[in-house]
Amino acid sequence: MIFRYSLRFLFTGLVAGWFSGCTGFGPTANLFRPTSPHEQYSQSLKTAKLDQTALGSDWLAAAERATRDSLTLSVPYRESGYFSAGKAFAAGYRLEAQRGDRLLVKVETQGQKATQVFIDVFALEGRNRISLVATAKADTNVLTWEPRKNQTYLIRIQPELLRSGSFTLDITREPALAFPVQGKTSKQIDSYFGVARDGGRRKHEGVDIFATRGTPAIASASGTISGVGTNRLGGNVAFITDDARNIRIYYAHLDHWNVTNGQRVSVGDTVGFIGNTGNARTTGPHLHYGLYDFGGGAVNPLPFIRLGRGPARQPLLPASRLGDSIRVATATTAVRLSPDSKSPVLRNLSKTTALTTLGGTETWLRVELPDGLTGYVASQTVEPVKRPLRDLTLADMGTLLDAATGGAATIKTLPAGTKVALLATTGSFQLVRSNGGQTGWLSSVNDTADKAQKTGSSK
Numbered sequence: 001m002i003f004r005y006s007l008r009f010l011f012t013g014l015v016a017g018w019f020s021g022c023t024g025f026g027p028t029a030n031l032f033r034p035t036s037p038h039e040q041y042s043q044s045l046k047t048a049k050l051d052q053t054a055l056g057s058d059w060l061a062a063a064e065r066a067t068r069d070s071l072t073l074s075v076p077y078r079e080s081g082y083f084s085a086g087k088a089f090a091a092g093y094r095l096e097a098q099r100g101d102r103l104l105v106k107v108e109t110q111g112q113k114a115t116q117v118f119i120d121v122f123a124l125e126g127r128n129r130i131s132l133v134a135t136a137k138a139d140t141n142v143l144t145w146e147p148r149k150n151q152t153y154l155i156r157i158q159p160e161l162l163r164s165g166s167f168t169l170d171i172t173r174e175p176a177l178a179f180p181v182q183g184k185t186s187k188q189i190d191s192y193f194g195v196a197r198d199g200g201r202r203k204h205e206g207v208d209i210f211a212t213r214g215t216p217a218i219a220s221a222s223g224t225i226s227g228v229g230t231n232r233l234g235g236n237v238a239f240i241t242d243d244a245r246n247i248r249i250y251y252a253h254l255d256h257w258n259v260t261n262g263q264r265v266s267v268g269d270t271v272g273f274i275g276n277t278g279n280a281r282t283t284g285p286h287l288h289y290g291l292y293d294f295g296g297g298a299v300n301p302l303p304f305i306r307l308g309r310g311p312a313r314q315p316l317l318p319a320s321r322l323g324d325s326i327r328v329a330t331a332t333t334a335v336r337l338s339p340d341s342k343s344p345v346l347r348n349l350s351k352t353t354a355l356t357t358l359g360g361t362e363t364w365l366r367v368e369l370p371d372g373l374t375g376y377v378a379s380q381t382v383e384p385v386k387r388p389l390r391d392l393t394l395a396d397m398g399t400l401l402d403a404a405t406g407g408a409a410t411i412k413t414l415p416a417g418t419k420v421a422l423l424a425t426t427g428s429f430q431l432v433r434s435n436g437g438q439t440g441w442l443s444s445v446n447d448t449a450d451k452a453q454k455t456g457s458s459k
Contacts, residue, residue: 036135038063038118041160058088059161066092066156067122067130069374071366072338075103078170078312079339079366081359082322083159090158091358094124095171098150100303102176107141107157110319111165119143122154130154146176146245166319169359174308177220177301178267180251180289181209181274186306190286193300205298206250206290207305213285215274216258217251219265220305228261234288235277240265247299250290253280314339315362325431325439326367327424328353329383335375339364346375352389354404354424354431355382370404370426370441385431388421392432400440404429411440 042060050056070092083089097103107117119136121143133153136143147153157169179185191208219240226248227239234252238259241248255275259265276285291299328349336343339361347369349355355377360366364376396416401408404426412434414420420432420442429441 037138038120062088062090063158066090070094070154076172076309076312078314079360080168080316082166085162085164093155094152097147097153098303099147100176102146102174104172105143105155106170107167109165109167115163115165116160117141118158120156121145124152166322170312175305177304179305180217180220181211181287182216182218184211206288207301208286208288210284210286211274213274216270217272217274217287219267219269219271222266225259225263228257233279238271246294248292252288253277317360317362321357324357325385326355326357326382327385330381333377333381335377339376352425354426385423390422392420392422394418398442404441
């Protein structure tokens with residue numbers, strides 16, 4: 001304990017000193033400086049030579065492992081979790097995202113001290129290749145991010161060293177752009193991108209949003225007005241150049257304009273008013289809304305303006321259950337990649353198998369097996385280990401271990417004749433509790449296996 005607090009003092013001082021010269025990153029920052037708060041923090045460990053300690057090296061290893069052993073989620077999603085000062089923690093979550101999404105990742109922590117949580121987003125480029133695409137600013141536990149490509153992404157969260165507490169992870173999705181017709185939503189879209197036009201000679205390069213004539217067509221992004229004019233198909237048209245996203249936003253069939261070329265507009269400003277000019281004269285008033293890449297072709301605008309799915313509503317797991325030891329209560333249960341009964345199975349477990357609750361929801365628990373495998377199990381298939389399965393009496397001397405591995409540290413040696421309560425199992429190890437209240441693992445192969453005597457069910 002003395003060593004831990006001394007290390008904390010040393011680490012805090014060294015990191016504070018290191019960060020005092022690292023106030024940000026961008027075009028004017030030192031080119032050799034790490035590019036994210038997590039990388040800066042990792043570098044500070046190495047500068048302080050804490051990467052050569054068990055605590056520091058475990059933290060770095062957990063960060064790397066989270067980019068490989070990640071679980072899969074569907075947005076919106078939220079779950080609770082727990083991290084301990086005594087054990088390095090990092091979690092990775094995979095999700096499918098597409099251009100046009102705006103994702104909000106928020107981590108709220110509860111503990112005795114404020115805790116910085118590093119939030120990083122990686123694009124999965126191949127089987128073993130990832131690249132950092134977004135990161136939360138230092139001293140914030142919130143990240144807003146817009147994907148630039150349709151692909152799989154990985155979100156990694158990791159708290160700083162020497163902090164304990166529970167947390168809530170919340171991931172939601174909203175459209176990247178504001179809806180372009182005042183008072184309407186994507187429910188009013190009537191014709192979609194890619195639909196055949198002119199007998200199949202061309203395809204629809206946008207979406208049509210129907211509204212009463214004169215309804216304001218509003219800027220869905222901040223930018224510069226260009227291309228105000230008239231053409232055969234679009235009638236009265238205007239473009240907004242959105243430099244932040246490298247796109248041009250096209251408004252067509254306007255009754256009349258409310259902007260001029262070169263004008264700067266902000267989200268919500270009126271670009272023009274709904275009409276049916278151009279080749280829409282035989283249809284009802286509507287806005288043709290399109291997106292075009294700089295130097296490229298048309299882009300489906302629907303993902304950019306469709307309704308979000310609202311807040312995550314999964315019932316959270318109470319903090320009192322985080323970190324609990326549990327066991328399989330049914331004949332079998334599956335550890336799954338995602339909190340979904342249709343998700344791929346990582347492993348099938350038999351009754352009495354031991355697990356630890358890392359987090360999750362009331363319905364699906366995120367668990368860790370003694371060998372380090374993590375995944376989700378249905379909460380109704382497990383139970384706490386507080387009530388023993390049965391009592392055992394050791395026929396020979398036994399060694400109580402702190403983990404279910406042959407190289408685990410010894411907690412204490414139990415003499416022959418010691419009575420213990422059997423709580424759970426995994427492989428050739430048994431999780432037991434001694435009469436003194438100590439919990440640990442006994443190797444049923446080396447010490448207790450077939451020589452342990454059943455003494456009857458515990459009360």
